[in-house]
Amino acid sequence: MAVRARLIDPATAEILDDGLALWFPAPHSFTGEDVVELHLHGGAAAIATAARVLGGLTGSRHKFRLAEPGEFSRRAFENGKMDLTEAEGLADLVDAETEAQRRQARRQMAGELGDLYERWRAALIGALAHFEAEIDFAEEDIPPDLHKRAVDEVRAIACEIAAHLDDRRRGEILRGGVSVAIVGPPNAGKSSLLNRLARRDAAIVSATAGTTRDVIEIHLDLAGFPVVLADTAGLRLSADDIEQEGVRRAKVRAEEADLKLAVFDGAVWPARDAATEVLIDADTICVVNKIDLVAVPVAPLIGVSAKTGMGLDALEAALAEAVRARFQPTAAPALTRARHRDALIECQAAFGRFLAAQDTALKTGTPELAAEDLRLGARALGRITGRVDVEEILGRIFAEFCIGK
Numbered sequence: 001m002a003v004r005a006r007l008i009d010p011a012t013a014e015i016l017d018d019g020l021a022l023w024f025p026a027p028h029s030f031t032g033e034d035v036v037e038l039h040l041h042g043g044a045a046a047i048a049t050a051a052r053v054l055g056g057l058t059g060s061r062h063k064f065r066l067a068e069p070g071e072f073s074r075r076a077f078e079n080g081k082m083d084l085t086e087a088e089g090l091a092d093l094v095d096a097e098t099e100a101q102r103r104q105a106r107r108q109m110a111g112e113l114g115d116l117y118e119r120w121r122a123a124l125i126g127a128l129a130h131f132e133a134e135i136d137f138a139e140e141d142i143p144p145d146l147h148k149r150a151v152d153e154v155r156a157i158a159c160e161i162a163a164h165l166d167d168r169r170r171g172e173i174l175r176g177g178v179s180v181a182i183v184g185p186p187n188a189g190k191s192s193l194l195n196r197l198a199r200r201d202a203a204i205v206s207a208t209a210g211t212t213r214d215v216i217e218i219h220l221d222l223a224g225f226p227v228v229l230a231d232t233a234g235l236r237l238s239a240d241d242i243e244q245e246g247v248r249r250a251k252v253r254a255e256e257a258d259l260k261l262a263v264f265d266g267a268v269w270p271a272r273d274a275a276t277e278v279l280i281d282a283d284t285i286c287v288v289n290k291i292d293l294v295a296v297p298v299a300p301l302i303g304v305s306a307k308t309g310m311g312l313d314a315l316e317a318a319l320a321e322a323v324r325a326r327f328q329p330t331a332a333p334a335l336t337r338a339r340h341r342d343a344l345i346e347c348q349a350a351f352g353r354f355l356a357a358q359d360t361a362l363k364t365g366t367p368e369l370a371a372e373d374l375r376l377g378a379r380a381l382g383r384i385t386g387r388v389d390v391e392e393i394l395g396r397i398f399a400e401f402c403i404g405k
Contacts, residue, residue, distance in 0.1 A: 007038070009053050016053065017046050031072055032079030077386060084386035085114040088337060092175060099224035103329060104174055104336065112333040113340075114385045116164075120157050121381040127153045128378060131371035151358055154374065158351040161344055164335060170327050171334025172341075173258055177219060177226040178323050181253045184263035185273040186234025189289035192306035193263060194218065194231040197316070215253050223320035225327060230257070235275035254279050259322055261315075266290030266305075269298060283326075285318055343380045350377035 001023045007016040020039040029035040040046050054064040073087045082090070089108030096102040107113070127150035134146060173179075182190045195201050198218045220227040232253055233246030254260055262276050266288045280286065288294065291303035291310060302318055304311035335341055354373035 007040070007050060007053075010057070011053075016049055017041055027079070027081075030081065031075040032081045033075065083111070083114040083118075085117065085340075085384060086111055089113070092336070097219075098221045098226045100174055100327070100329070101226055104171060104334060107329070107333055108336060113336070116333055117381055117384050118387070120160065121378055121385075121387070123153055123157055124374060124378045124381065127151075128371060128374040131374060135368055135371060151355070154351055154354060154377075158348065158355065161348055161351070164332070165341065165344055165348070167335060168326070169335075169341075171336040172338065174226070174327050174334070175336055177228040178259065178327060179228050179230065179257045180259045180261060180319070181230045181232055181250075181257035182261045182263060183232055183235065183250060183254045183279055184276050185265060186236055188234070188263045188265040188273075189306045190234070190263050191216075191231050193261070193287070193289060193304065194229060196306045196309065196312055197229060215249055222316070222323060225320070225323045227319075227323065235273065235279075251279070258283065258326070259319070260284040261319070262286045264288045264301070266292075266294040266298070266303070269294050270296060283322075285315075285322060287315060340384050343384045347377040347380040350374070350380065 002020050003023075004018070005021040006018050008014065009016055017040045019041065022037040022039065024030070024035040024037070026032060026034045038050065040050060051066065055066075057064060070091075073082070073090055076082050077084060077087050086109050089105050089110070092105035093102065093109055096105050130146040130150040182194060184190050194216065197220065215233075216231040218229050220229055230253055232250030233243065235247055235250060238244055238247065260279060260281075260283060262280055262284050264272055264276065264287065267290050269288055286301045288298040288301050288303050289306055291298060292305045292308055294303065302311060302315050304315050306312075335344070350373045354370050354377070357370050357373070
C-alpha cells in the first residue's frame with residue numbers, strides 16, 4: 001500500500017518533506033519482515049534530516065539506525081526469502097556493467113544455480129538416509145537393494161558435478177571480465193591498437209621502441225561482454241633492467257590471459273617475430289598492423305591499421321566472436337564464485353572416497369565411514385546455498401521407511 005504522507009518532526013512540528021510511504025507487511029516484503037519505505041525528494045538535506053529525526057525518536061519500542069552494508073539482503077537470507085547464491089546474484093546484478101553480466105546475475109538471482117545445488121543436496125540426503133537406516137535400524141525390514149540404489153545415486157551426482165566444474169571458469173571470468181592480452185614486438189603498434197579499441201588515448205604512443213614498460217589495462221563492453229584489454233611491453237631482449245621486467249610481465253600476462261591478440265609489424269611483413277609466435281595457441285587472434293604499409297596479402301591473419309582505423313571493424317568482430325564462443329551463457333547455470341568451486345571440489349573428494357570404499361563396505365558390512373563421506377559431501381553443498389540441516393536426514397529416514405511406527 002502506498003499513501004501520500006507529510007513527514008513531521010515530532011519535537012518541533014516542522015514539516016520535513018511531502019512524499020510517499022509504502023507499507024510491505026510480512027512475510028511478503030523483500031526481507032520477510034514488516035517494512036516501511038519512505039520515498040522522499042532526493043536532495044541530500046531532506047534525506048539527512050529525515051534520517052536524523054528517525055534516529056532521535058524516543059519513547060517507542062522501535063530503535064532506528066542506518067542499515068549496515070548488505071543488511072537487507074542478509075535479513076532476507078536469514079528469513080528464508082533467498083539462499084546465499086541468490087544473494088550473491090543480487091550483488092552481481094547491482095555491479096553488472098554489461099548485458100552478459102546482467103543476464104548471468106539475473107539467472108542466479110532467480111535461483112537457477114541454487115536450485116541445481118539444492119537438487120543435488122536433496123538427492124544426496126536421500127542416499128544418506130538409506131545408509132543411516134542401514135546403520136541404525138539393521139534389525140528392521142530394510143529393502144536389500146537400498147545400498148546399490150544409494151551408490152548409483154551418488155555416482156550420478158558425482159558425474160554431474162564433474163561436468164559442472166569442467167567449465168573453464170566461464171561464470172567466474174564473466175563476472176570479472178574476459179582477460180585479453182595484446183602481445184607483440186616493439187613498435188608493432190600495440191599501444192595504438194589499444195587506443196583505437198578503447199576509443200581514447202589510454203596508452204602513450206611513441207616511435208621510440210620500448211616505451212611501454214608496464215601492463216596497461218582498459219575495460220571494454222564488447223558485444224555485451226566485459227573485456228579487460230591489456231597492452232604489454234614489446235617482446236625483445238634488452239639490457240635495460242626495467243624493460244626486462246616489462247617483458248617478463250608481458251609473458252606472464254599472456255600466459256594468464258583468456259585470449260591473446262598477437263600483433264605483427266606490417267612495416268616488415270611478411271617477416272614474423274619469433275618471440276611472439278611462441279605465444280600463439282588456440283586462444284590467440286593474429287593481427288598484422290600497419291597494413292597501409294604492407295605490399296603483400298596478410299591473410300589468413302587479420303589486417304588492421306591503428307593509424308587509419310582500417311580493418312578495426314573486422315578485428316572487433318573477430319574478438320567479439322571469440323569471446324562469445326567461449327563465454328556465451330548455456331542452458332545450465334554457470335558456476336560464478338571461487339567459494340562455490342572450492343565447496344564442490346570438497347564434495348567431489350568426499351564422493352571419490354565414498355565410491356572407492358564401496359567394495360570394502362559391502363564385504364565388511366560396516367558402511368559408517370561411507371555414510372560419513374556422504375555427510376561431508378552434503379555439508380559442502382549446503383554451505384554454498386547456506387542450508388545445512390542435520391534434521392533433514394532423520395526426517396527422510398522416518399518419512400520414507402516408516403521405521404518405529
